[in-house]
Amino acid sequence: xxxxxxxxxxxxxxxxxxxxxxxxxxxxxxxxxxxxxxxxxxxxxxxxxxxxxxxxxxxxxxxxxxxxxxxxxxxxxxxxxxxxxxxxxxxxxxxxxxxxxxxxxxxxxxxxxxxxxxxxxxxxxxxxxxxxxxxxxxxxxxxxxxxxxxxxxxxxxxxxxxxxxxxxxxxxxxxxxxxxxxxxxxxxxxxxxxxxxxxxxxxxxxxxxxxxxxxxxxxxxxxxxxxxxxxxxxxxxxxxxxxxxxxxxxxxxxxxxxxxxxxxxxxxxxxxxxxxxxxxxxxxxxxxxxxxxxxxxxxxxxxxxxxxxxxxxxxxxxxxxxxxx
Numbered sequence: 001x002x003x004x005x006x007x008x009x010x011x012x013x014x015x016x017x018x019x020x021x022x023x024x025x026x027x028x029x030x031x032x033x034x035x036x037x038x039x040x041x042x043x044x045x046x047x048x049x050x051x052x053x054x055x056x057x058x059x060x061x062x063x064x065x066x067x068x069x070x071x072x073x074x075x076x077x078x079x080x081x082x083x084x085x086x087x088x089x090x091x092x093x094x095x096x097x098x099x100x101x102x103x104x105x106x107x108x109x110x111x112x113x114x115x116x117x118x119x120x121x122x123x124x125x126x127x128x129x130x131x132x133x134x135x136x137x138x139x140x141x142x143x144x145x146x147x148x149x150x151x152x153x154x155x156x157x158x159x160x161x162x163x164x165x166x167x168x169x170x171x172x173x174x175x176x177x178x179x180x181x182x183x184x185x186x187x188x189x190x191x192x193x194x195x196x197x198x199x200x201x202x203x204x205x206x207x208x209x210x211x212x213x214x215x216x217x218x219x220x221x222x223x224x225x226x227x228x229x230x231x232x233x234x235x236x237x238x239x240x241x242x243x244x245x246x247x248x249x250x251x252x253x254x255x256x257x258x259x260x261x262x263x264x265x266x267x268x269x270x271x272x273x274x275x276x277x278x279x280x281x282x283x284x285x286x287x288x289x290x291x292x293x294x295x296x297x298x299x300x301x302x303x304x305x306x307x308x309x310x311x312x313x314x315x316x317x318x319x320x321x322x323x324x325x
Contacts, residue, residue: 002323003060003094004303009049012311015304020060023091023098027075030101032085035113037065037092039303039319040121040150041214041239044311055090062092062321066107066116076101084109086116088267093303095323103267108282118150118292118318119281125236125263126154127277129212130162132270133259134232138163140209143199143226145219146239147184148175150292150318155212156182157290164210167202169195169219171313178293178316190219199226207231207254217242227256235260239313293317 003020025031043061045051069083079085084107091097107116130136142159146152147168159166160183168179169190176187188198199208207228213220217240224233224246231254251258267274284290295317298306303321310319 001095002300003091004062004300004321005058005060006047007058009047009054009057012044012047012304012307015047015061015307017301020094022096025071025073025076025098027073028101029073029098030069030076030079030085030104031071032065032067032087032097032099032104033070034062034065034067034092034095034097034323036067036117037062037321037323038117038121038150039306039310039315039321040064041237041310043093044307047307060091060094060097062094062097063090064088064117064121065092065097066113067097070096073101079104079106084113086120088120088264092117093300093321093323095300105278108285110286114294114297114320114322115292117320118294119285119290120278121263122150122154122292122318123158123281123290124274124277125151125261126158126212127281128263128266128273129234129236129261130155130158130164130210131277132266132273133261134210134234136162136164136210139165141165141167141203141206142210142212143167143169143208143223144179144184144212145169145190145223146213146215146313147179147182147187148316149214149239149313151214151236152212153178153182153293153317154290156184158284159212161284161289165202167198167208169198175316182293195219195222196226203228210234212236214239216240216244218244220244221246221250224250224256224258227254229254230256232257232259241311294320296320297322299323
C-alpha cells in the first residue's frame with residue numbers, strides 16, 4: 001500500500017510517498033481502508049519533532065481520518081469489517097491505517113467520508129474549549145484569532161451556535177470574507193489593523209469575554225490585554241510558530257484567566273463529556289448550524305505540499321487528503 005512516510009523528524013520537505021506493508025491490527029485495534037483524512041496543524045508539528053507526542057519512526061502522519069473497517073483484532077466486538085467509521089489516532093495519510101478500537105466512531109449515514117474526516121478534531125476542540133473550559137454563555141463576546149483556519153472557522157460557528165457574538169480576526173480581506181460567511185458578527189485584520197480598537201468598538205469599551213487563540217506569538221498578549229472583567233483566554237495552539245511569554249500581572253488586572261485546552265487528552269480524562277459533545281456536534285451538523293469548510297481535496301502525493309502551505313498560513317478551512325486519489 002502507499003503511505004506518506006516520515007522517516008526522520010525534521011523538515012516537512014523530507015516526507016515521501018512510499019510502498020509499505022499492509023498493517024495487521026493487534027487484539028484491540030482495527031484496520032481501516034482510508035477514504036479521506038484531514039490535515040491538521042499537529043500533523044505538521046509531529047513530523048518536525050515539535051509535537052507533545054513523538055511516535056516511533058518511520059510513521060505516516062494523519063491524526064483524523066474516515067473510511068471502512070477492513071479487519072478487526074481478536075478482542076474487538078463492537079464493530080466489524082464493512083462498517084463506515086471515523087477514527088482519531090495516527091497513520092491516516094495512507095491507504096490503510098490502524099486505529100485503537102476505542103478511538104473510532106460510527107460515521108453517520110448522512111455524512112460523506114470527507115466531511116466526517118474534517119469535523120471532529122477541529123469542532124471537538126472548539127466545542128470543548130468554548131463550552132467545557134470557557135463556560136461560554138449566550139450573549140457573551142468571543143474574539144477568534146486565526147479565524148479562517150480549520151479550528152478558527154469551527155470556533156466561529158460553534159460560538160454562534162451557543163448564542164455568542166463573534167469578532168473574527170484574520171490576516172487578509174479574502175480570509176475575513178470567509179469568516180463573515182461562517183457567521184462572524186464583525187471582523188478585524190489583526191496584522192494590518194488595530195486589534196485593541198476593534199475590540200473596543202465591538203464591545204462598547206467593555207472588553208472581550210473570551211479569546212480563542214490557536215495562533216500564539218505576539219498576538220496572544222494583545223488579545224489578553226483586550227479581555228474585559230472576568231475574561232478568559234483559551235490557549236489552543238501556536239500556529240505562528242512562537243510560544244508567547246506572558247506577563248502574569250495581566251491576569252490580575254480585570255481578573256483575567258488563561259485556560260489551557262488539550263482536546264486529545266480530554267478524551268481519556270473526561271470520556272462522558274466527550275460523548276456529550278459528539279452528540280451535540282452531530283445535532284448541529286444535522287441542523288446545518290455547523291458545516292466544515294473543505295477548501296481543498298488533494299491526493300496523497302500532494303499532501304506534503306498542502307502541509308507546507310498550512311504552516312505558511314496559506315490555507316483556508318480544511319484540506320482533505322484522499323489516499324486512493
